Amino acid sequence: MLLCVTANHKTAPFDLLERLSRTPEDLAGSLSETSRGAVVLATCNRFEAYVDVDGPSADADVRRILDIVAERSGIEADILHASSTVHSGPRVVEHLFSVASGLESVVSGEGEIAGQVRRALSSARKHGTTSPELERLFQRASEAQRKVKNDTALGRAGRSLVRLALELADSRIADWSAARVLLVGTGAYAAVTLATLRERGAQDVSVHSPSGRGAAFAAKHGIRSLPAAEYPRAAANASIVITCTSAEEVLDAAILRAGRGPALAPVETAGCPVPGHAAGSGSAPSQLIIDLGMPRNVSPDVAGVEGVALLDLETIRLHAPLEELQATDAARSIVRAAAATFHEVGARESVTPAVVALRAHIFELLESEIDRARRRGDDGQVEQAMRHLAGVLLHTPTSRAHELAAQGRGSEFIAAVETLYGLTAETPAAQEPDAASA
Known part of the structure; x- marks a missing residue:
């Protein structure tokens, strides 16, 4: 039976999700030690453990899964239990299909999650923690996501976190072409962010990498790389700072104050003064810092620096737009249909070994x-x-086997074959991953 234990932006605070995002890479291995297999999906807005367990009773397995996650993450078990939701059996399928399609994201329809689902399966394969049923589940989830993307307007209506963050920044940036932008990070989010900035007309963009990869990223994208020595002053004088790196707390109030210096005058950028210490108290925030990192890249204390407004993932979530109902309804219909097909195929596969055994037995007698x-x-x-x-x-009996399987009563057919003919159905070998999803 499939189980999913999830903590996401709907059930858990961001600081808890932040801690869960740092769970060890071999967590799936720990979960699979007493189960058929496990796949862990951890993103900035959700943590999910998909586990293929042996028995039909889920309570003990759920407790075991949560206890393992609590132990490996360092989070108190009671807190983790209170912040998690459990899906079991058929509900797991529709849930993952919805997640992969972006229906459960902060911004409905965001595209990044599809790649994260694929990478979760790839990681599980790498560590040898998948099972045939988990392989089938995640492969079909990717198929459902592609159908939602191709057949509905959800992907076009949905906006990524990056795009939404910059839309929220529009009210503070009078002229993107004159804005001084500092990008902290060089990963996939940084590339998406840079492309979105350029769509808005941003020209003065520099990058800083805590890991030292800034020069290569800057050369590839035609922007300036900032060495560590220049970082505090650049951060203090930028119109907008966007952080999206795996490093923790790359910016705090001390860095901003050090970059401004004791006698630094306000700097005019894009029509908005970025004040130094000399700025008068009570001035409206004029420097925007957007933290897209998980774990958190920016210390909350920067919000206490004069003239600074902090926009983090939790705030972005609160400003997520209303879903476009028509596109969302169409997407959910596709997800439900895909989940129903998954169950139907799985049910047929569950009785197939017994059907094959019965037919082989009859044909053996026939040939004799x-x-x-x-x-x-x-x-x-x-x-x-x-x-x-x-x-x-x-x-x-073959037709009846498929009917019973569709009703969730396939075990009755299997038991009947074993009782009447003394045949033991063997489970087919694990299927190889689909070429399209490998």
């Missing part, structure tokens, strides 16, 4: 009787009649 008829001089008529009869006799 046909051989006897041939030895008695049969001219083919008896053989033809016997083969037809075998097909007729097998049709009803």
Whole structure:
């Protein structure tokens, strides 16, 4: 049975999600030690553990999963339990399909999550923690996501966190072409952020990398890289600072104050003064710092620096736009249909070994009787009649097996075959990953 334990932006505070985002890479391995397999999906807005467990009783497995996550993350078990939601059985499928399609994101339809789902499966494969059912689940989730993207307007209506953050910044930046922008980070989010900044007309963009990869990123994208020595002053004098790095707390109040210096006059950027210590008290915030990092890149104390406004993930979530209902409804219909197909195929597969065993048994008896008829001089008529009869006799139990499976009663058919014929159905070998999703 499939289980999903999730803590996300709807159930848990951001500081808890931040701590969960730092869980060890081998967490899936710990979860799979007493189960068939596990896949861990950790993003800036959610932490989810998908586990393929042995028995139909989920309570003990859920407690075990949460206890392992609590131990590995250092979060108190009671707090983790209170901030998590559990999905089991069929509900897991629709939930993951919805997640992969962006329906459960801070901004409905955001595109980054699809790649994160694929990478979660790739990581589990790398560490050998998947199971056949988890492979099938995550492969079909990617298929559902692509259908939602191609068949609905959700992807076009939905906006990424980066785009939404910059839309919120529009009210503070009078002229993007004159704005002085500092980008902290060089990963995928940084590239998306830079592209979105350029869409808005930003020209004066520099980058700083805590890990030292700024020069390569700057050369690739045609911007300026800032060495560590220049970083405090650049951060203090930028119109807008956007952080999106895996490093923790790369900016705090001390850095901003050090960059401004004791006698630094206000700096005019894009029509908004960025004040130094000499600025009068009570002035409206004129420097915007956007923290897109998880874990948090910016210390909350920067909000106490005069003239600074901090926009973090939690604030962005509060400003997420209303979903475009028509696109969202269409997307959810696709997700529900894909989940139903997943269950139908899975149900059929659950009885397939028993059907195969029954057919093999009947055909073995059939060939024996046909051989006897041939030895008695049969001219083919008896053989033809016997083969037809075998097909007729097998049709009803085969159809009934699929009907029972669709009703969730496949185990009854399997038990009947074992009881009546003494046949033990063998589970087919694990399927190889689909080429399209490998």
